Amino acid sequence: MSSVKKRPDGKWRARYRDSAGKEHSRHFDRKTDAQDWIDEVTTAVRTGTYVDPKTAKTTVGDWCDTWIEGYRTRRPSTVRQAEVHIAHIRAAFGPQRLADVKPSQVKAWCAKLGADGYADSTVYAIHARLSQIMSDAVHDGVIARNPCSRRTSPRSGKQRPYVATTAQVWALHDAMPEHLRPAVLLGAFAGLRIAEACGLRISDVDFMRGIVSPAVQYPADPLKSEMSRTPVPIPHELALELSKYAAGERWMLEDMLGVQVGPWQVERAVRAARGPAGLPEGFRFHDLRHYFASLLIQAGCDVKIVQTRLRHASATTTLNTYAHMWPDTEESTRAAVANVLTARADSLRTRAASK
Secondary structure (H helix, E strand, C coil), X not given: CEEEEECCCCCEEEEEECCCCCEEEEEECXXXXXXXXXXXXXXXXXXXXXXXXXXXHCEHHHHHHHHHHHHCCCCHHHHXXXXXXXXXXXXXXXXXXXXXXXXXXXXXXXXXXXXXXXXXXXXXXXXXXXXXXXXXXXXXXXXXXXXXXXXXXXXXXXXXXXXXCHHHHXXXXXXXXXXXXXXXXXXXXXXXXXXXXXXXXXXXXXXXXXXXXXXXXXXXXXXXXXXXXXXXXCCHXXXXXXXXXXXXXXXXXXXXXXXXXXXXHHHHHHXXXXXXXXXXXXXXXXXXXXXXXXXXXXXXXXXXXXXXXXXXXCHHHHHHHHHHHCCCCHHHHHHHHHHHHHHHHHHHHHHHHHC
């Protein structure tokens, strides 16, 4: 419901009621301006882009405060990562109104982050966080549209994973402190993530049947996803190696005092051992998981098997990371076409000979 009426003082009063029944009004010197405003509001309501004028004053900083509170239902580590991204968003847009953030500003901001030395993958992640926050603002009716899109998105910065040689993996294993050597075995030959290795309990390993069943991640939190709970079959030889270290009270990775080992302790040991093992400076524990994937691919496993053993939620993730490791199919596809053409030529020769 809307109307435009002239007041005793000569001003034109335009007013309307929103879907909640709340009245909004503005005063204009000319009737045509008042009617234009009403028409603009009516169009916004019909197209689903209407935003309450008071809500539209919300700043980026204020909305980030609201958003992060609702996001705290996630794992603490996930929330901490979001807070790091939000710190960058606040620094760039904090006092600015949400509705005033333009795509051109977002694009320039991403370029500046890159110029400041942030990695492409980091800039991509921060932009994705801003897009997520803005998308939720649109969903809540705080703004009409999200200024982030493919046009503003920076490069993802995806890189091919480093794959160690078998000799390097064993050299790393031998250079690690003895009580941390099971971590190398679990990463390189079972594909466990570092938090999963640190959270693996002795009871999660069936040494007789050769099955590792991750149930929690460090310290005793839920796993990354339901797919992460998929049991990993291991050979008898690996089960035997792991059993040598299963003398602790509860955890596969315990220090000399029987205390559960944390991921930072493993990473610190990897950093100290990678040099003597002949590994590059940037090598980290997660690269052992890449080695595990390479073993499976070299053994002829297809993408679904590799996905299952790595416990990826989607085969797309597996392909995006490891597609280049599968053997080149150039010759096999060439042979497939050649077989059809050869069969055709043989058929024609047979026909010609029978005439």
